[in-house]
Amino acid sequence: MDQHNGRRDFLIGATSLAAAAAVMPAKAADPLVTLRVGDVQSNSAYDRGLQGFAKDVEARTKGRVKIQVLTGTQLGNELDMVKQVRAGTLDMCQVGVSGYDKFQMLYVPYLFGKDRMMAFTRSEIGESWRQSLLKDWNVNLLSYVYFGPRHITAKKPVTKPDDLKGVKIRVPQLPTLVDAFKGWNANVVAMAVGELYVGLQTGNLDAQENPLNFIVSNSLFEVQSDLTLSGHAQAPRYFMINANSMKRLSADDQKSLQTAANDMAAGIEKTLRAEDDQYLQTVKSKGMKVHEINVAPFVAAVKDVGREQADKVWGPGVLDKIRSQFGPGR
Numbered sequence: 001m002d003q004h005n006g007r008r009d010f011l012i013g014a015t016s017l018a019a020a021a022a023v024m025p026a027k028a029a030d031p032l033v034t035l036r037v038g039d040v041q042s043n044s045a046y047d048r049g050l051q052g053f054a055k056d057v058e059a060r061t062k063g064r065v066k067i068q069v070l071t072g073t074q075l076g077n078e079l080d081m082v083k084q085v086r087a088g089t090l091d092m093c094q095v096g097v098s099g100y101d102k103f104q105m106l107y108v109p110y111l112f113g114k115d116r117m118m119a120f121t122r123s124e125i126g127e128s129w130r131q132s133l134l135k136d137w138n139v140n141l142l143s144y145v146y147f148g149p150r151h152i153t154a155k156k157p158v159t160k161p162d163d164l165k166g167v168k169i170r171v172p173q174l175p176t177l178v179d180a181f182k183g184w185n186a187n188v189v190a191m192a193v194g195e196l197y198v199g200l201q202t203g204n205l206d207a208q209e210n211p212l213n214f215i216v217s218n219s220l221f222e223v224q225s226d227l228t229l230s231g232h233a234q235a236p237r238y239f240m241i242n243a244n245s246m247k248r249l250s251a252d253d254q255k256s257l258q259t260a261a262n263d264m265a266a267g268i269e270k271t272l273r274a275e276d277d278q279y280l281q282t283v284k285s286k287g288m289k290v291h292e293i294n295v296a297p298f299v300a301a302v303k304d305v306g307r308e309q310a311d312k313v314w315g316p317g318v319l320d321k322i323r324s325q326f327g328p329g330r
Contacts, residue, residue: 033248034066035241037092038081042071044213045271046094046145046237053264060256065249067092082240086137091245096147096237100137101313102129106235108306108319109180110299113328117234118146118269120326125318133240140246142261143239146269148276149231153215153224154207155200159293161185161301169207170196176306177209177233183302200224212279213272221286228291232298239265299328 037054041047047069054067075081075090078097084090098104112120120126121144130141152158154167165185171177173190181188186207191199199205200223208220215227239261246254284290310319324330 032064032066033253034068035091035245035248036068036070037094038070038075038084038090039094040071040073040078040081041094045268045275047071049145049264049268049271050094052267053260056260056263057257060260061249061253065253065257085139085240085242088242088244090242092142092239092241094145094237094239096235098238098240100133100238102132103235103238104174105176105306105310105313107174107176107233108310109176109183109232109302110295110328111319111322112234112326113330114149114231116326116330117149117236118144120322121236123325125322134243138243140241140243141238142241142258143265145237145239145265146272147235147237148211148213148272149234150209150211151215152207152209152228152230152232153220153288154226154228155224156206157226157289157291158207158228158230159291161297164207167206168204169209170199170205171209176309179305180232180302181209183305184298196220197223212276212283216279216282221283221288224288226289226291227283228293230293230295230298232295295328 037050039046039050050067050069050071054069057065057067075084078093078095079099081090081093082095082097082099085093126144133139133141152164152169154163154169156163158164158167161184164181166187168187168189169181170191171181171186171188172193178188189199189205191205196205196208197218197220200208200220207224209230209232210220215221241257246257249257280290307319311317
């Protein structure tokens, strides 16, 4: 081969390679990161929210970050998932029961007035607890996520505290909720949630308390005649990520993840509030009598429930501060 022709062919080839490289998409600056997120809630607004979150994160980060959504109990219960996130074997979880003491105390009865819980999460106190969680557990709270208020169903009208006297009611074994119903002189019964319908059907229970979505999805209108919109307790769910998993992302991708989490939480709240209105129509169509009540007598009867525990966990005066800003009537 002629030396000059060989050099010419080499230059032509190099030019072609350079031109091809110019039209190829640039390689992502950050390595591909896959994060796993768990939630026991499946086929729900929370599940759909996480699926949307995964797509949003991937779009915002141009594929640098992918989210794998795992719902149901394949990773265990909520506390199992929280332990995994703390240990770093699971990156993220969305849970209602976190095990974190400051959050657990939110089930103090009538801590929040109607539609005031989410406003509290954006308060100075709510924000300070994000920092506490990071310091105590090395876990970032991405978002407080809406969860509906708890209401009472029974086999008779419940419109004042005396109506609960002696009533056999299933209450989850959260100390402040148990003490609240004892304060209203109810007969509190511990029972697995899976046995609740049969317990009401057979008369082993007279009443129960849960958010509207649970009441409808479990067809409790078939075994209960009355729904009292008591709103006696409400706490959010928690969308959290291991801090080391967060640090795997660039600063820009961390911002994208946080923005997507905020958007997801807002979307879930909007969806669930609309669903609650539909649930009310459903129970009425099934023949349940719905009672809107004056909560003041209920509040007065249990105003000191949880105070001692709250002072230990939150600090003296915090309970009253929260109630003064976000409690019933505020």
